[in-house]
Amino acid sequence: MDQPTKDRISKLHPSVRAEITQIIKECDTALTGRAKVRITQGMRTFQEQDQLYAIGRTKPGKKVTNAKAGQSIHNYGLAVDICLIIDGKIASWDTAKDWDNDQVADWYECVKIFAKYGWDWGGNWKTFKDLPHFEKKGYKWRNLIQMKRDESGYVILK
Known part of the structure; x- marks a missing residue:
């Protein structure tokens, strides 16, 4: 697991840190070839969310989210976006590539592992598919x- 991923895990909601660490380890073990998982986005502030929401609306670019501040599970540290790092250097969001030649696309190997732990994949959404996105079910x-919220700013989950 690379340092950017560890840093992003440390900012997630405390209730999911150990689980997401295990998920990433299992993904990296399953991807026996050139690919490893990197978390590209974890906890996102309300301000960061509003800045993303503005893209394609009041800022140039293609829309990247339909969620305003407070409307994304990222805002609560209960979601991650990932990419695959190939050969330790190149970021890939290719969902079809089988870097380890085991006849299963590496991305889908990870999708199955996240699902085993009860995480929803944005690629399963009916509208606005978000292939890099995974969020903890039930929230x-x-x-x-x-x-x-607690003294650190995280919501107090029941």
């Missing part, structure tokens, strides 16, 4: 936004 932003 809805409408509930999270109303929850109390």
Whole structure:
């Protein structure tokens, strides 16, 4: 597991840090070839969310999210976006490539591992598919936004 991934895990909601560490380790073990998983995005502030929401609306570019501040599970540290790092240097979001030649696309090997731990994949969404995105099942932003927070700013999960 690379340092950027470790750094991003350390900022996720405390309740998922150990689990996501295990998920990434299992993905990296399953990807016996040239690919390793990197978390490209974890916890996202409300301000960062609003900046992303503006892209394609009030800022140039193609829309990257339909979620305003508070409406993304990233805002609560319960979601990650990933890419595959090939040969330790090149970022890939190719969902079809089988870097380890085991007849299963490396991306889908990871999708299965995340699912085993109860994480939803954005590639399964009916609208606005988000292939790099995984979020912990069972949490809805409408509930999270109303929850109390601890002294570190994380929502207190029941």
